[in-house]
Amino acid sequence: xxxxxxDFAVKIPSETSQGREIQERIIGLLESRSYxxxxxxxxxxxxxxxxxxxxxxxxxxxxxxxxxVDCTFDExxxxxVIEDEGPGFDVGNVPDPTSEENLDKPGGRGIMLxxxxxSRVEYNDSGNRLLxxxxxxxxxx
Amino acid sequence: xxxxxxxxxLEDVGEVTVARFIDKxxxxxxxxxxxxxxxxxxxxxxxxxxILLDFSNVEYLSSAxxxxxxxxxxxxxxxxxxxxxxxxxxxxLEVFKITRLDKLFSIFDSREQALxxx
Numbered sequence: 001x002x003x004x005x006x007d008f009a010v011k012i013p014s015e016t017s018q019g020r021e022i023q024e025r026i027i028g029l030l031e032s033r034s035y036x037x038x039x040x041x042x043x044x045x046x047x048x049x050x051x052x053x054x055x056x057x058x059x060x061x062x063x064x065x066x067x068x069v070d071c072t073f074d075e076x077x078x079x080x081v082i083e084d085e086g087p088g089f090d091v092g093n094v095p096d097p098t099s100e101e102n103l104d105k106p107g108g109r110g111i112m113l114x115x116x117x118x119s120r121v122e123y124n125d126s127g128n129r130l131l132x133x134x135x136x137x138x139x140x141x
Numbered sequence: 142x143x144x145x146x147x148x149x150x151l152e153d154v155g156e157v158t159v160a161r162f163i164d165k166x167x168x169x170x171x172x173x174x175x176x177x178x179x180x181x182x183x184x185x186x187x188x189x190x191x192i193l194l195d196f197s198n199v200e201y202l203s204s205a206x207x208x209x210x211x212x213x214x215x216x217x218x219x220x221x222x223x224x225x226x227x228x229x230x231x232x233x234l235e236v237f238k239i240t241r242l243d244k245l246f247s248i249f250d251s252r253e254q255a256l257x258x259x
Contacts, residue, residue, distance in 0.1 A: 016170060041201070041232045048168050048203045056170075098241040104215060106208030109240045113204060116239045 004073040006033075011066040014059040014084075019051030022069050029071075030078060036137050042117030043078070043134050049110035050082050050130055058084030058128055076136040077119075081129065088127030148176045151183075154193075157259050158183060159252065161195035167202040177209035181216060190222035191259050195252060197228035207240060214245060223247075227255040 006029050012018040027044055035043075051067070059065035065085040072079045097108035115121045120133035150161040160183060167173060183189040194210075217224040227249045229237065237243040249255035 020168070038232070044201060045203065045236070048201075052170070052203070052205070103241060103245055104211055106204075106211050109204035109207055112240060113236060 007072045009068070009070045011068050013063060014055045014061050014065050014067060015063075016052060016055055019055050019067070020048075023047045023051060026071055026078070026080065029073065033073070033136075035134075039134060039137050043132075046114040046118050046121075046132055046134075047080070049114050050080075050132060053110060054082050054084035054086075054130070057089070058086030060086065078134050080132045082132070083129040086128050088124075091123045091127055146175075147179065148172065149179050150195075154256055157191040157193055157256060158187075158189040159193045159195055159256075161197065162199050165198055165200045167199060167206040170205060173203070173205050173209060176206070177212065180209065180213045184213075184216045184220050184222065190217075190220060192217060192222065192224050193252065193255050193259075194224070194226045195228050196226060196230070196233060199233060200230065202233060202236065204240075207236070207242060210246070211242070223259060225249060225255045225258060227252050 008025075010022065012022060023044060026047060027040055030040055030043060051069075054067045055061065059067060067085075068081075068083045070081040070083075091111070094108050094111055095102050095105075097103070097105070097112060102108065111121075114132065117134075118132050119135040120131065122131045123129065148163050150163055152159045152161070160180065162176070164172065164176070167176060180194075183192055194213075214224055225247045228251060229248055234243070234248070237246065237248065247258070249258060
């Protein structure tokens with residue numbers, strides 16, 4: 001895979017404020033690469049959900065645990081890998097929030113929004129590493 | 142105490158309490174907690190039964206914020222009240238549609254249209 005000067009890898013402590021800084025950094029880089037607003041909206045939303053999940057549910061806000069974020073840029077694509085030090089989870093066990101019986105219950109919507117707004121969303125088998133990929137929308141999309 | 146600052150702009154229009162979110166981004170967990178508590182207080186403490194949530198300022202919200210809206214909807218229904226929403230930006234409306242919450246919530250284009258519906 002080709003690399004870009006903007007690529008970075010960091011480890012952050014399990015604090016949502018640190019997650020938000022990473023979010024701003026990635027969004028800033030996408031803005032400088034002239035991604036359309038709709039892409040920025042989707043990536044921001046997906047990063048918010050993914051980083052909060054890693055920090056809160058994965059690492060349980062444990063200050064001794066970190067979240068690793070790897071971000072790589074291709075010409076029209078950004079790939080972000082987020083890995084926490086938690087036990088992971090079974091993605092298949094997350095209830096469908098849009099089914100009638102779950103519609104009025106909180107939960108399960110974060111993953112759904114990520115899948116909807118990103119081009120690719122993949123968890124590793126143990127569920128503690130998430131790959132998010134966004135391919136830049138073309139103008140007529 | 143910063144956390145207790147009002148996160149909702151309140152205005153009474155006839156019997157309807159219009160609550161406009163002040164924040165552009167409803168993401169931060171502490172903030173979401175405070176906003177949730179201030180919404181819930183409208184029903185539980187102030188006895189409001191007709192409530193319109195105005196989203197005109199809101200550019201981003203997360204699934205945690207959706208959770209608070211779902212609980213708010215339940216509380217208002219349990220109190221036999223009516224909850225409506227208005228002025229939702231297209232991006233946010235898409236979030237509601239993806240999660241099918243547009244079927245659960247009563248959403249109107251403008252404040253005027255929503256007020257007519259009470």
